[in-house]
Amino acid sequence: MNNFTFQSATRIVFGKDTECLAGTEVKRHADRILLHYGGGSIKKSGLYDRVIASLNESGIEFIELGGVQPNPRVSLVRKGIELCREHDIPFILAVGGGSVIDSAKAIAAGVPYSGDVWDFYSGEAKIEEALPVGVVLTLPAAGSEASSSSVLTNEDGWYKKGTGSDLIRPQFAIMNPELTYTLPSYQTACGAADIMAHIMERYFTNTADVDFTDRLCEATLKTIIENIPLAIRNPEDYAARSQIMWAGTIAHNGLLGTGREEDWASHAIEHELSALYDVAHGAGLAVIFPAWMSYVCQHNIPRFVQFAVRVWNVEQDFLNPERTARMGIEKTKEFFASIGLPVTLEQLGIKDDRLEEMADRCTNEGTLTRGSLVKLGKSDIIEIYKLSRE
Amino acid sequence: MNNFTFQSATRIVFGKDTECLAGTEVKRHADRILLHYGGGSIKKSGLYDRVIASLNESGIEFIELGGVQPNPRVSLVRKGIELCREHDIPFILAVGGGSVIDSAKAIAAGVPYSGDVWDFYSGEAKIEEALPVGVVLTLPAAGSEASSSSVLTNEDGWYKKGTGSDLIRPQFAIMNPELTYTLPSYQTACGAADIMAHIMERYFTNTADVDFTDRLCEATLKTIIENIPLAIRNPEDYAARSQIMWAGTIAHNGLLGTGREEDWASHAIEHELSALYDVAHGAGLAVIFPAWMSYVCQHNIPRFVQFAVRVWNVEQDFLNPERTARMGIEKTKEFFASIGLPVTLEQLGIKDDRLEEMADRCTNEGTLTRGSLVKLGKSDIIEIYKLSRE
Numbered sequence: 044m045n046n047f048t049f050q051s052a053t054r055i056v057f058g059k060d061t062e063c064l065a066g067t068e069v070k071r072h073a074d075r076i077l078l079h080y081g082g083g084s085i086k087k088s089g090l091y092d093r094v095i096a097s098l099n100e101s102g103i104e105f106i107e108l109g110g111v112q113p114n115p116r117v118s119l120v121r122k123g124i125e126l127c128r129e130h131d132i133p134f135i136l137a138v139g140g141g142s143v144i145d146s147a148k149a150i151a152a153g154v155p156y157s158g159d160v161w162d163f164y165s166g167e168a169k170i171e172e173a174l175p176v177g178v179v180l181t182l183p184a185a186g187s188e189a190s191s192s193s194v195l196t197n198e199d200g201w202y203k204k205g206t207g208s209d210l211i212r213p214q215f216a217i218m219n220p221e222l223t224y225t226l227p228s229y230q231t232a233c234g235a236a237d238i239m240a241h242i243m244e245r246y247f248t249n250t251a252d253v254d255f256t257d258r259l260c261e262a263t264l265k266t267i268i269e270n271i272p273l274a275i276r277n278p279e280d281y282a283a284r285s286q287i288m289w290a291g292t293i294a295h296n297g298l299l300g301t302g303r304e305e306d307w308a309s310h311a312i313e314h315e316l317s318a319l320y321d322v323a324h325g326a327g328l329a330v331i332f333p334a335w336m337s338y339v340c341q342h343n344i345p346r347f348v349q350f351a352v353r354v355w356n357v358e359q360d361f362l363n364p365e366r367t368a369r370m371g372i373e374k375t376k377e378f379f380a381s382i383g384l385p386v387t388l389e390q391l392g393i394k395d396d397r398l399e400e401m402a403d404r405c406t407n408e409g410t411l412t413r414g415s416l417v418k419l420g421k422s423d424i425i426e427i428y429k430l431s432r433e
Numbered sequence: 434m435n436n437f438t439f440q441s442a443t444r445i446v447f448g449k450d451t452e453c454l455a456g457t458e459v460k461r462h463a464d465r466i467l468l469h470y471g472g473g474s475i476k477k478s479g480l481y482d483r484v485i486a487s488l489n490e491s492g493i494e495f496i497e498l499g500g501v502q503p504n505p506r507v508s509l510v511r512k513g514i515e516l517c518r519e520h521d522i523p524f525i526l527a528v529g530g531g532s533v534i535d536s537a538k539a540i541a542a543g544v545p546y547s548g549d550v551w552d553f554y555s556g557e558a559k560i561e562e563a564l565p566v567g568v569v570l571t572l573p574a575a576g577s578e579a580s581s582s583s584v585l586t587n588e589d590g591w592y593k594k595g596t597g598s599d600l601i602r603p604q605f606a607i608m609n610p611e612l613t614y615t616l617p618s619y620q621t622a623c624g625a626a627d628i629m630a631h632i633m634e635r636y637f638t639n640t641a642d643v644d645f646t647d648r649l650c651e652a653t654l655k656t657i658i659e660n661i662p663l664a665i666r667n668p669e670d671y672a673a674r675s676q677i678m679w680a681g682t683i684a685h686n687g688l689l690g691t692g693r694e695e696d697w698a699s700h701a702i703e704h705e706l707s708a709l710y711d712v713a714h715g716a717g718l719a720v721i722f723p724a725w726m727s728y729v730c731q732h733n734i735p736r737f738v739q740f741a742v743r744v745w746n747v748e749q750d751f752l753n754p755e756r757t758a759r760m761g762i763e764k765t766k767e768f769f770a771s772i773g774l775p776v777t778l779e780q781l782g783i784k785d786d787r788l789e790e791m792a793d794r795c796t797n798e799g800t801l802t803r804g805s806l807v808k809l810g811k812s813d814i815i816e817i818y819k820l821s822r823e
Contacts, residue, residue, distance in 0.1 A: 044675045046448025051441070057692065058436025252672035255656040255680045262648035269644065282642035285434045289691065290645045298688075301679065302447065 044252045044302040051296040053189040054215040057289065059281075061219045062179050065094045065136065066101030068215045072175050073134035075104045077127055079147045080138045081111040085181065088225055094138055094179060106130050111139065114196045114203060114317050114324070115146040117161050123150035124160060127174065135176045137213075141185020141194075141237075141324075144178055148193035148211040151176045163206040164195050170208035178216040183223060183288040184234030184325060186241055186295025188216035196318060202404070203318035205310075216292070220284035228275045231287075232382040233325025235271040238291045239264060239375075240328040244307050245300040247339075247346060247416045253303050260299050261353045266290040268354070271382055308414030309335045312424055315401035322391055329384035330391060333376040334431035337369075339417040344368050387433045398428040434642045434692040441686040443579040444605040447679065449671075451609045452569050455484045455526065456491030458605045462565050463524035465494045467517055469537045470528045471501040475571065478615055484528055484569060496520050501529065504586045504593060504707050504714070505536040507551050513540035514550060517564070526567045527603075531575020531584075531627075534568055538583035538601040541566045553596040554585050560598035568606040573613060573678040574624030574715060576631055576685025578606035586708060592794070593708035595700075606682070610674035618665045622772040623715025625661040628681045629654060629765075630718040634697050635690040637729075637736060637806045643693050650689050651743045656680040658744070661772055698804030699725045702814055705791035712781055719774035720781060723766040724821035727759075729807040734758050777823045788818040 056064055069076060078098070085091045098105055108123050126132070127150060137147035151174040153160035162168035178188045187193065192207040223231070246260045266286050273283035293299070312335065313327040340347045348364050351357040351371025360366045376386050385391045402424040403409055412418040419427070446454055459466060468488070475481045488495055498513050516522070517540060527537035541564040543550035552558035568578045577583065582597040613621070636650045656676050663673035683689070702725065703717040730737050734754050741747040741761025750756045766776050775781050792814040793799060802808040809817070 044448075044672065044679075046451065048444065048446050050444040054438065054440040055691075056438050058434075061436065252675065254659065254672075255653070255676045255683075258652035258656055259649060259683075262652040263645070266645040266648055282434065282644075285642065285692070286645045289434075293645075293649075293688075298683075301445075302675070 045250055045304065047301045049297055049301050050209060051189055051212065051298065053213050053296070055189070055218065055292065056215060057218045059219060059221055061217045062090060062093050062222065063097050065179055065217060066097035066099070066103055068217065069098065069103050069134065069136060069177055070101045072177070072214060074102065075130070075132055076106075076134045076136050077123060077132045077150065078105040078107045078136050078138065079111065079123065079143055079150070080109045081140070081143050082109070084225075085138055088222070090138065090179070090181065090222060105136070106132060111143045111146045113142050114321060115142040115149075117149070117195050117197045120146055120149040120153060120160055120195065124153040127154045133174060135174055136179070137176060138179040138181070140180070140182030141187040144176070144185065144187035144213070145193040145195060147176050148173070148187070149195050150174075152206075152208070152211055161195075161197055164197070164204040170206065170210050173208070173210040175214045176211065178213045180216055180218045180288070181222045182226065182230065182234060183291035184237040186238065186291055188213055188218065189292050189296040191297065194314070201318045203314040218288055218292070220281055220288045223284050223288060224279045226278070228278070229383055231271065231274055231278075232384050233323045234291065235267055235287070235382060236325035236329040236332075236379060236384055238267050238287075238294045240309060240332055241295040242299055243332060244310060245303060245305045246350065247306050247343070248303045249343060249416055250303045256299055256301055256303055257349070263290050263294050263299065264354050268378060275382055304415045306414050306416045308416075308419050311405055311413045312427060315405050316391070316393065319397060319401060320391070320393055322393075326385055326391065329379040329386055330388060330431045331427065333372055333379070333386065334427050336372045336375065337430055338423065338427050339414075340368050340372060341365065342417045347371055388428070388431050389433050395429070395432055398425055401428060435640055435694065437691045439687055439691050440599060441579055441602065441688065443603050443686070445579070445608065445682065446605060447608045449609060449611055451607045452480060452483050452612065453487050455569055455607060456487035456489070456493055458607060459488065459493050459524065459526060459567055460491045462567070462604060464492065465520075465522055466496075466524045466526050467513060467522045467540065468495040468497045468526050468528065469501065469513065469533055469540070470499045471530070471533050472499070474615075475528055478612070480528065480569070480571065480612060495526075496522060501533045501536045503532050504711060505532040505539075507539070507554075507585050507587045510536055510539040510543060510550055510585065514543040517544045522564075524565050524567065526569070528569040528571070530570070530572030531577040534566070534575065534577035534603070535583040535585060537566050538563070538577070539585050540564075542596075542598070542601055551585075551587055554587070554594040560596065560600050563598070563600040565604045566601065568603045570606055570608045570678070571612045572616060572620065572624060573681035574627040576628065576681055578603055578608065579682050579686040581687065584704070591708045593704040608678055608682070610671055610678045613674050613678060614669045616668070618668070619773060621661065621664055621668075622774050623713045624681065625657055625677070625772060626715035626719040626722075626769060626774055628657050628677075628684045630699060630722055631685040632689055633722060634700060635693060635695045636740065637696050637733070638693045639733060639806060640693045646689055646691055646693055647739070653680050653684050653689065654744050658768060665772060694805045696804050696806045698806075698809050701795050701803045702817060705795050706781070706783065708794075709787060709791060710781070710783055712783075716775050716781065719769040719776055720778060720821045721817065723762055723769070723776065724817050726762040726765065727820055728813065728817050729804075730758050730762060731755065732807045737761055778818070778821050779823050785819070785822055788815055791818060
């Protein structure tokens with residue numbers, strides 16, 4: 044187990060009707076906010092009206108900025124930064140899923156920064172200050188509601204990059220599982236893949252003596268695996284929706300990675316898919332993660348055996364550990380397919396003519412390696428893309 | 434699953450040599466502190482010197498108040514409050530285990546309060562303000578390093594009572610597992626019983642649809658059950674000590690109780706033992722908890738079956754669930770005995786001449802009930818004391 048520091052200070056306000064507390068929660072921080080959201084779904088569902096009513100009741104003034112797209116764009120973030128500066132706004136309320144929250148975090152970091160906000164994503168600058176952000180969550184997936192990270196897409200070259208700082212962890216996250224009833228089953232499934240990937244990026248480590256966080260990871264994975272099929276079968280299953288929503292937050296607030304080296308190669312490999320083909324992040328992960336597992340598995344067979352046995356209840360083949368390990372990978376892929384996700388590039392409609400270009404971009408033109416369970420260079424990443432073809 | 438709010442903002446600084454960061458961590462909050470600790474063990478071990486060196490290096494002035502006893506007393510707390518007021522001290526650093534931390538929290542709440550600090554424990558007043566507290570932890574047990582609670586003993590009548598508020602959650606907790614190498618095995622075992630009890634008080638609930646927190650509870654219990662025997666066999670097993678220490682914090686920072694009704698009858702029943710006989714809290718819990726389980730088990734057999742199967746790997750008797758449930762309870766008791774803890778009042782040297790008096794005190798002269806899995810009145814509590822006799 045490695046030394047670590049960990050602080051996840053986001054106040055979680057969880058349960059039915061909690062969006063009506065938005066005004067009260069904001070009021071602890073500010074009287075004037077930027078209200079940030081995505082497309083029309085929060086207006087169609089009535090959530091927008093309920094949040095506005097709650098803000099009005101608490102006497103909160105707001106400027107609106109909607110229009111966040113999936114794989115949120117830096118251009119809209121720049122617009123948000125301008126708006127906040129112009130109206131001297133000290134707080135941002137994000138109403139939506141991971142894209143809206145990540146966009147809000149980017150605006151929050153950009154407002155007090157004199158350079159261009161993309162600097163935080165390209166690695167040219169570190170976040171030293173940020174406006175506080177609050178969240179009303181509508182989609183359990185990215186875990187951004189209590190995480191220190193934000194991922195953004197730059198239309199100039201279609202780069203998708205992440206940044207992180209405890210300064211952009213939301214102050215509060217309002218989480219009402221009922222708000223997820225209207226999610227189409229494909230989006231529910233994409234969310235599951237994203238949540239599971241956040242756990243697996245931490246689970247597959249070479250760090251020794253991490254029993255406790257191993258078990259927390261397994262507990263969280265099993266919760267998702269058991270509840271997602273229930274939520275897909277009955278979208279208004281409160282029990283299932285609430286387990287998924289809370290597990291999705293814990294999957295990515297940092298707890299499950301305490302004391303462990305994390306991997307994150309699969310995320311980097313997937314980001315190139317999302318960036319070039321604008322596929323849903325979760326769908327891309329469902330394709331890439333099993334391929335990554337197959338490629339690296341032999342470097343740490345015992346860990347993949349533990350994953351197979353404890354997470355998937357695979358009957359262990361004591362004489363052939365690799366067989367057990369590979370059965371766990373197969374189960375993962377089968378699960379993704381069973382909830383309606385693509386598991387091959389072909390199913391995503393992606394041809395293999397840009398695999399090398401993606402591997403190049405992923406390794407910043409071949410100079411960087413990715414991952415920590417196994418260090419991967421450009422040729423490894425090409426192999427993983429190839430394994431994910433069909 | 435119930436609605437909940439949850440915020441555990443304590444900054445965890447975990448790992449080898451982290452006590453040398455005490456000065457740096459304090460410096461974020463104050464330049465002048467009360468340094469609060471227990472008996473001579475931190476001086477004997479050299480920890481005291483290392484903390485002082487770190488404080489000096491960061492230019493932190495300090496007033497000292499040592500002498501906290503196990504089952505910490507309100508008289509010393511009152512002295513601490515006077516000291517802080519006299520020297521206008523804005524921050525308290527607790528170096529020790531749960532008793533020292535609970536004493537520090539009481540001082541922190543008492544300083545800005547015009548009445549007597551015991552009011553918070555008797556239920557006559559609510560904490561509205563408190564000085565910030567920091568912790569260097571030496572004993573994984575009470576979980577007080579990141580919890581919102583504090584338990585104090587009033588020598589006037591020997592009452593032991595608890596209070597709670599997010600305002601007394603420590604700002605930071607420095608946790609170096611190496612500091613626990615010198616703990617006698619009995620204290621290690623008492624700590625285990627305390628940690629397990631914190632989880633089980635939350636686990637045994639009637640709240641439906643709490644799969645996720647169930648699994649987190651099971652993960653944390655299994656971590657303790659697997660690692661405690663290793664730490665007792667080899668006190669300098671860093672891997673085991675670190676798993677125990679981190680699991681002990683998560684057991685009681687509130688996460689495992691999110692969305693669930695909690696019980697806490699066993700703690701209330703045990704507090705009377707500690708108050709009247711000054712027994713170690715963990716030892717008292719090892720005696721009381723299995724007796725409580727036996728008494729209430731038939732009210733929620735499926736939950737006790739899940740506990741037996743998932744936590745203790747009991748082979749399920751599908752035709753006789755109660756038999757499986759009772760095997761889980763037996764395993765719990767056997768485990769406590771196997772790590773050297775008493776499991777009967779007799780082994781604690783406690784006669785049965787004051788059982789009724791304790792039941793009376795526990796229910797505030799018979800007017801209150803305890804517990805939520807099953808509401809327990811005075812006569813129930815007498816039965817539980819009787820079940821724990823031998």
